[in-house]
Amino acid sequence: MKCKGYMPKRSSRRDFIARSAATTATTATGLAASNGEISNGAHIPALKTAHTTKTNSICPYCAVGCSVTIHTIGDKARNVKPHIVHIEGDPESPVNRGTLCPKGASLEEFVQSDRRLTKVRHRAAGAKEWTDLTWEEAIPMMASRIKASRDKAFVEKDEKGRTVNRLDNVAMIGGCTDTNEINYLLSKFRFGLGLLAYENQSRL
Numbered sequence: 001m002k003c004k005g006y007m008p009k010r011s012s013r014r015d016f017i018a019r020s021a022a023t024t025a026t027t028a029t030g031l032a033a034s035n036g037e038i039s040n041g042a043h044i045p046a047l048k049t050a051h052t053t054k055t056n057s058i059c060p061y062c063a064v065g066c067s068v069t070i071h072t073i074g075d076k077a078r079n080v081k082p083h084i085v086h087i088e089g090d091p092e093s094p095v096n097r098g099t100l101c102p103k104g105a106s107l108e109e110f111v112q113s114d115r116r117l118t119k120v121r122h123r124a125a126g127a128k129e130w131t132d133l134t135w136e137e138a139i140p141m142m143a144s145r146i147k148a149s150r151d152k153a154f155v156e157k158d159e160k161g162r163t164v165n166r167l168d169n170v171a172m173i174g175g176c177t178d179t180n181e182i183n184y185l186l187s188k189f190r191f192g193l194g195l196l197a198y199e200n201q202s203r204l
Ligand code: SF4
Pocket: 059, 060, 061, 062, 063, 064, 065, 066, 096, 099, 100, 101, 102, 103, 104, 105
């Protein structure tokens, strides 16, 4: 008789790999012992994901929506900056079953890239050079300009009196290399403004 609420434990791909590694280590140790060598398996390197924290997410690149597992190290210790050491397909996902296409498989490189912008960049009207802005400078600047543009051009009803609540003089772009959360907020923000000119290749 089955116990109420019993759920059989599923064996994950990572469990399988871990068991395989343990079996290999045991076999290697046994072979070494049979050759007269003494071995404690210390020469077998640990998986780089051995002490990581796993976070599940979705690849942002296309509409397939493959699940990924992000392995982070260092976020359990004080004064240590979290560091992503590996990103792989989630074997538990019915969408991709642990696989990733080349774009998804390069997610770690994109996260770690030293070419990634980490500051607000601004090129003033007529200027040739970009300058850095702080968020304290950039946010009020963007908010006041968006509000001024919206106040000037917001269309509540069209020529036939139909409610449209649209804004034609502001455009916005997002991108698949923004996080899922940022792209979600961008979508909410643009619908809130009534903004029509919006481009984003991530499928949110
Ligand atoms: S891994 Fe490839 S197929 Fe899957 S969501 Fe990302 S880009 Fe699309």
